[in-house]
Amino acid sequence: xxxxxxxxxxxxxxxxxxxxxxxxxxxxxxxxxxxxxxxxxxxxxxxxxxxxxxxxxxxxxxxxxxxxxxxxxxxxxxxxxxxxxxxxxxxxxxxxxxxxxxxxxxxxxxxxxxxxxxxxxxxxxxxxxxxxxxxxxxxxxxxxxxxxxxxxxxxxxxxxxxxxxxxxxxxxxxxxxxxxxxxxxxxxxxxxxxxxxxxxxxxxxxxxxxxxxxxxxxxxxxxxxxxxxxxxxxxxxxxxxxxxxxxxxxxxxxxxxxxxxxxxxxxxxxxxxxxxxxxxxxxxxxxxxxxxxxxxxxxxxxxxxxxxxxxxxxxxxxxxxxxxxxxxxxxxxxxxxxxxxxxxxxxxxxxxxxxxxxxxxxxxxxxxxxxxxxxxxxxxxxxxxxxxxxxxxxxxxxxxxxxxxxxxxxxxxxxxxxxxxxxxxxxxxxxxxxxxxxxxxxxxxxxxx
Amino acid sequence: xxxxxxxxxxxxxxxxxxxxxxxxxxxxxxxxxxxxxxxxxxxxxxxxxxxxxxxxxxxxxxxxxxxxxxxxxxxxxxxxxxxxxxxxxxxxxxxxxxxxxxxxxxxxxxxxxxxxxxxxxxxxxxxxxxxxxxxxxxxxxxxxxxxxxxxxxxxxxxxxxxxxxxxxxxxxxxxxxxxxxxxxxxxxxxxxxxxxxxxxxxxxxxxxxxxxxxxxxxxxxxxxxxxxxxxxxxxxxxxxxxxxxxxxxxxxxxxxxxxxxxxxxxxxxxxxxxxxxxxxxxxxxxxxxxxxxxxxxxxxxxxxxxxxxxxxxxxxxxxxxxxxxxxxxxxxxxxxxxxxxxxxxxxxxxxxxxxxxxxxxxxxxxxxxxxxxxxxxxxxxxxxxxxxxxxxxxxxxxxxxxxxxxxx
Numbered sequence: 001x002x003x004x005x006x007x008x009x010x011x012x013x014x015x016x017x018x019x020x021x022x023x024x025x026x027x028x029x030x031x032x033x034x035x036x037x038x039x040x041x042x043x044x045x046x047x048x049x050x051x052x053x054x055x056x057x058x059x060x061x062x063x064x065x066x067x068x069x070x071x072x073x074x075x076x077x078x079x080x081x082x083x084x085x086x087x088x089x090x091x092x093x094x095x096x097x098x099x100x101x102x103x104x105x106x107x108x109x110x111x112x113x114x115x116x117x118x119x120x121x122x123x124x125x126x127x128x129x130x131x132x133x134x135x136x137x138x139x140x141x142x143x144x145x146x147x148x149x150x151x152x153x154x155x156x157x158x159x160x161x162x163x164x165x166x167x168x169x170x171x172x173x174x175x176x177x178x179x180x181x182x183x184x185x186x187x188x189x190x191x192x193x194x195x196x197x198x199x200x201x202x203x204x205x206x207x208x209x210x211x212x213x214x215x216x217x218x219x220x221x222x223x224x225x226x227x228x229x230x231x232x233x234x235x236x237x238x239x240x241x242x243x244x245x246x247x248x249x250x251x252x253x254x255x256x257x258x259x260x261x262x263x264x265x266x267x268x269x270x271x272x273x274x275x276x277x278x279x280x281x282x283x284x285x286x287x288x289x290x291x292x293x294x295x296x297x298x299x300x301x302x303x304x305x306x307x308x309x310x311x312x313x314x315x316x317x318x319x320x321x322x323x324x325x326x327x328x329x330x331x332x333x334x335x336x337x338x339x340x341x342x343x344x345x346x347x348x349x350x351x352x353x354x355x356x357x358x359x360x361x362x363x364x365x366x367x368x369x370x371x372x373x374x375x376x377x378x379x380x381x382x383x384x385x386x387x388x389x390x391x392x393x394x395x396x397x398x399x400x401x402x403x404x405x406x407x408x409x410x411x412x413x414x415x416x417x418x419x420x421x422x423x424x425x426x427x428x429x430x431x432x433x434x435x436x437x438x439x440x441x442x443x444x445x446x447x448x449x
Numbered sequence: 450x451x452x453x454x455x456x457x458x459x460x461x462x463x464x465x466x467x468x469x470x471x472x473x474x475x476x477x478x479x480x481x482x483x484x485x486x487x488x489x490x491x492x493x494x495x496x497x498x499x500x501x502x503x504x505x506x507x508x509x510x511x512x513x514x515x516x517x518x519x520x521x522x523x524x525x526x527x528x529x530x531x532x533x534x535x536x537x538x539x540x541x542x543x544x545x546x547x548x549x550x551x552x553x554x555x556x557x558x559x560x561x562x563x564x565x566x567x568x569x570x571x572x573x574x575x576x577x578x579x580x581x582x583x584x585x586x587x588x589x590x591x592x593x594x595x596x597x598x599x600x601x602x603x604x605x606x607x608x609x610x611x612x613x614x615x616x617x618x619x620x621x622x623x624x625x626x627x628x629x630x631x632x633x634x635x636x637x638x639x640x641x642x643x644x645x646x647x648x649x650x651x652x653x654x655x656x657x658x659x660x661x662x663x664x665x666x667x668x669x670x671x672x673x674x675x676x677x678x679x680x681x682x683x684x685x686x687x688x689x690x691x692x693x694x695x696x697x698x699x700x701x702x703x704x705x706x707x708x709x710x711x712x713x714x715x716x717x718x719x720x721x722x723x724x725x726x727x728x729x730x731x732x733x734x735x736x737x738x739x740x741x742x743x744x745x746x747x748x749x750x751x752x753x754x755x756x757x758x759x760x761x762x763x764x765x766x767x768x769x770x771x772x773x774x775x776x777x778x779x780x781x782x783x784x785x786x787x788x789x790x791x792x793x794x795x796x797x798x799x800x801x802x803x804x805x806x807x808x809x810x811x812x813x814x815x816x817x818x819x820x821x822x823x824x825x826x827x828x829x830x831x832x833x834x835x836x837x838x839x840x841x842x843x844x845x846x847x848x849x850x851x852x853x854x855x856x857x
Contacts, residue, residue, distance in 0.1 A: 007695035015707050151842060155835035157787060159794045159809050160827030167818035174818070380697070387702030394795060395813065405703060406795050409710040417710045425699040432698070 001429060008425040009067065012418055013060045045093070066090045067422070091422075092415035096407065101419045104404065109423065111183065112400035115392070116385045118320050123327040123381070124374070130328075131335025132370075133276050136362065138340060142276060146332065153329035158388055162322045162395035169318065175247060181397035183315050184308065195307040206296045213292025214285050221272070221284040229272045233284075237261075237268030319396045323388050327381060334377060338370035345369075368442065375438045382431035386424050481772050484847040491843030494836035501833060505654040506544040509537050512607035512647035514587040520600040521593070529605070532585065535575040540654075542571035585610075588617035607635070609644035611651040611803050616642070626821050637821040639811055645821060648803040649829055655804045656786050656833060659720055663785040664778055666724025671731025672774070676762045678732065679739025686736070693729040701726050705788060709797045716799060723788050727781060734777050738770030772848045779841030783834045790830050805830045 054062070065071040069089045091101040130150075134143040170178040179185065223229045241264035245257040271283050306314075342348060343366055351361045390402030397403070401420060408416035440446045485491050504511060515528040546567045550560045587610060594602055609615065615638075618631070626637040636645040678689035696704075708722040742748055743766070751761045792798045793806030794813075805826040812822035 003691055004694050004698055007691060008698055011695055011699065011704075012707065015704075015711060018711075151838055152835060155783070155831055155838050157790060157827060157830050157834065159791065159806070160823065160831060163809060163813055163823040163827065164820070167812075167820060167823060171818045383698070383700035387700045390702050390706070391791060391794070405706055406797070409706045409797060412710060414710065417707050421699055421703045421707045424703045428698045428700060 001433070004429060005426065008429075009064060009422065010060070012421050012425075013063060016414060016418060017056050017059070066092070091419040094408070094413050094416045096411040096413045096416070101415050104416070105401070105419060105423055108399060108401045108404045109427075111398060112386065112389050112393070112402060115316075115319060115323060115389050115398070115400065116382070118316065119323045119327065119385060120378075120381070122320070122324050123331055126324070126328040127331030127335050127374075129279065131332040132339050132362070132367065133279070134332070134336045135339035135343060142274060143336075147336070150329040150332045153325050154333075156325070158322050158326060158391045159395070161325070162318075162392060165318050165322065166395060172249065174249075175244070178318050179315050183398050184311050185315075189308070191307050191311070193308045195310050206293065209296040210289045210292035213288035213290075213295070215288070217284040217288030217291075218281060221280040222277070226273070230269045233268040233272035234265045237265035240264050240268075319392045319398060322392045322395070323385060326388065327385065331374065331377065331381075334373060335370065338373045339366060342366040342369045371442045372439065375435055375442060378438070379428075379432045379435040383424070383428045386427065477769070478771055478775070481775070481844065481847045485840070485843040488843045488846075490839040494839035494843075497832055497836040498840075501653050501657060502544070504650055505657050506540050508651050508654060509533055509605075511605055512609065512611070512644070512650040513605040514590065514608060514610040514613040516590055516602045516604050516608075518603040519590070520602075521598055523600065528590065532581050533579065534581050535572060535579055538575040538579060539568055539571050543568050587613040588615075591617060607644060607647045607650065609634075609647045611648040612643060613647075614642045623815075623817075623819060625819075636825045637819070639808070639822055640815050645808070645825055648808060649805065649826055652802075652804045652808065652826070653829070655716065655799070655802065656789070656830070658716070659723065659789040660782040660786045660833075660837075662720040663723035663727070663788075664781045666721060667728040667781060667785075668731050668774065668778055670725065670728040672735050672767065674728070675732035675735030676739055676767070679736040680743055680758075680762060680766070682740060682743070686740075689732070689736070693732050696726070696729045701788070702791065705792060706797070709792060714798065714800060716802070719789060719792070719798065723785050727785065727788070730781065731774060731777055734773045735770065738773055739766055742766050742770055772844075776841055776844045776848065779837055779844055783837035783841070786830065786833055786837070 067089050070084065073084050089102070091105070093099065094101050094104055097104060130146055134146050137143050166180065168174045170176060170180045220229060220232055223232075238261045241261035242257055244264070245260045248256060268287075271280065274280060339362075343362075345366075348361055348366055351365050352358070356365070386402070389400060390405060392398070393400045393402040394406055401424070404416065405420045407413075408420060486495060509529060509532075510517065513529050513532075515532050517529050518525060518527050543564060546564055550563065553560075590602070593599060615632070622638070622642050623640050624634055624638045624642075626635060627633065628637065634644050634646070636649065638644055639648070674689055674692070678686045704726045705722060708726065712718050712722065739762075748761065748766060751765045756765075789798065789804065790806030790809070793804045794810045796810055798804060798807055808826035809823055809830075812819060812826075815822065
């Protein structure tokens with residue numbers, strides 16, 4: 001842990017020092033047209049942090065001393081005057097923002113973490129739900145279909161999804177259903193946390209609408225006869241597609257109606273077609289709830305304040321969608337392989353032989369063992385998500401750490417770039433640690449004493 | 450001692466060659482390849498990559514404002530050939546050599562040598578003979594054709610260069626696919642008026658080049674470090690694994706951003722940067738393979754013969770452990786292409802040449818949402834990444850004995 005952390009700092013510093021001209025060259029050269037006092041201040045700043053007249057290893061040690069929370073303290077003449085355990089870490093100042101880097105990062109990290117904390121459970125739930133099913137029904141249509149779809153999803157670049165989603169679903173040209181940017185509307189910051197209605201009856205009505213929608217859809221999804229199920233869902237999709245085409249601003253041609261109607265009808269039929277009851281229940285139930293809610297708000301929207309929480313969720317839907325699909329596509333394939341391997345293992349056969357029911361074999365024996373590779377991967381999932389949030393944050397203009405990183409790189413604000421790389425490395429290491437702990441939880445054979 | 454070792458090595462190679470001649474097409478890697486490419490997914494992937502390679506090589510023939518052939522006053526000339534750069538010629542010659550070499554049955558390193566020699570030769574000859582004009586005026590042909598100076602003209606299938614903004618026609622700008630009456634833009638135009646399809650065709654070179662070269666660099670570093678780690682194990686292994694962990698702990702994109710911030714942004718710098726940030730995966734694979742192989746008799750025999758280290762590592766161990774690395778490389782090319790696209794998309798990539806990611810970026814930067822500017826380049830990235838992933842998947846299935854056992 002500690003050696004890796006030190007190693008990260010060495011790599012980061014080496015990149016910086018190996019840049020043409022050394023550590024501060026660009027800032028100083030680009031500061032050529034500064035006023036003399038400002039330039040002097042810049043030079044002094046770098047000198048204080050790195051000691052520019054010393055060789056690179058010494059500069060590294062000085063920088064390390066600055067960054068680490070315990071270390072030596074210096075007086076004005078850059079002489080060591082003591083050793084302190086509480087000096088606090090100094091990541092330097094950002095020139096672009098004119099503020100200490102630490103402050104900036106403290107502002108931005110929670111936002112990126114929020115995105116990731118929402119995404120990770122979603123990724124795991126979807127991956128396990130689909131992966132286990134694919135493994136237990138190996139070679140059947142669900143397995144083959146989900147394998148191809150997941151491989152495809154895994155290959156869709158996040159940028160494409162983000163651009164298309166924001167272009168179609170939050171621009172005035174098509175459907176303006178979602179906000180274009182940011183994590184909350186300006187006015188939502190003054191609202192209460194929870195949504196608020198002027199009359200209690202409205203709340204009841206909302207519940208009624210969504211409950212009816214959900215019940216209808218759940219009933220439909222539990223229908224045994226395949227033609228009826230598919231037919232009803234197909235018709236529903238057709239109607240929704242036509243309504244969507246109708247909601248397009250301006251004159252929408254026949255092609256739009258046909259295309260959208262056919263696409264949604266196909267999608268809904270496909271959902272109804274699958275023989276995976278739980279998936280059908282959840283997806284169709286959510287469609288029902290969503291339809292009910294939308295219908296309610298179409299008729300009665302007065303006297304409703306959506307509150308901070310709903311506003312935040314509304315802003316989060318598209319970014320989280322972009323952030324999750326790649327992860328669960330990857331993890332689904334992994335889950336499938338792991339479960340498959342364990343289902344064919346000797347201990348599973350033994351369990352079956354002694355009369356354990358197939359359900360118990362799957363969830364009590366096989367699943368627990370299949371979790372191990374998933375936990376191992378979770379350690380690499382976090383860096384991936386942090387990287388993914390760079391793209392997502394820049395598309396949806398969310399002021400998280402990823403966006404800060406791009407702004408820093410574009411402005412060549414090196415203190416900021418270095419600190420961000422360092423912090424993301426540390427976050428990843430924390431992820432590794434958590435993964436190790438989970439490993440011990442899932443597998444009693446592993447212990448760290 | 451050294452002499453003796455070399456003699457022994459020569460002998461073993463001789464024996465090896467005889468063996469390999471007998472087992473001509475039955476080496477493990479060839480077996481794996483054959484098995485992988487019987488699947489339709491891998492075939493589709495291979496087909497798409499081959500198509501892309503052909504498009505990339507023949508880009509000036511496919512999308513060019515300069516006509517392929519014109520007859521002006523009964524003199525036939527080819528403006529396109531005149532504007533071809535050294536790079537175009539080298540690509541063409543290398544491509545033709547590769548196609549020829551595919552049908553000749555000689556050892557791999559000889560093929561590589563021939564390829565290298567051909568590439569260098571063409572580069573030198575082209576450097577001496579070819580001098581494309583510095584100034585390119587795209588509208589001269591259209592003007593001349595309109596004036597009726599040409600008896601006949603053969604245009605490229607897409608008669609627009611990637612940086613031809615069609616200024617001479619005045620009303621150009623953003624156009625939907627097939628949205629203009631006077632010109633045919635299959636995939637529409639971007640905001641400055643240049644043809645999206647033409648830009649995509651020329652950008653396929655960047656995608657393919659980055660994919661291959663960056664992965665090659667990463668593989669080279671990974672094989673050397675991983676090979677040493679696996680062969681020596683012990684303390685070398687421990688130090689090496691810490692190094693791998695360090696590089697894996699920093700998210701690749703952040704590391705890339707850091708590099709991009711401090712170095713210049715040229716195509717070659719980008720290849721190197723993506724290469725040196727993505728080697729740890731290969732090192733892990735090679736290490737695992739070599740740890741397994743080092744206990745086997747043939748390696749111990751090679752060591753006992755006193756063969757030099759490079760011979761043991763690369764001539765005896767590597768060919769036996771190459772299969773998992775092929776899988777990793779297939780996925781690696783995909784992620785290298787994605788990395789380049791991501792950097793370009795974030796506006797940190799190449800400055801003036803179009804690349805797929807940069808075209809996506811253009812789509813975001815424009816004030817209105819124009820789906821064709823995002824959909825086609827993004828779709829190209831998706832298909833290419835998908836193709837490599839399909840091939841990787843098929844290769845992985847082919848080398849996995851577990852799956853085979855369970856399938857039967």
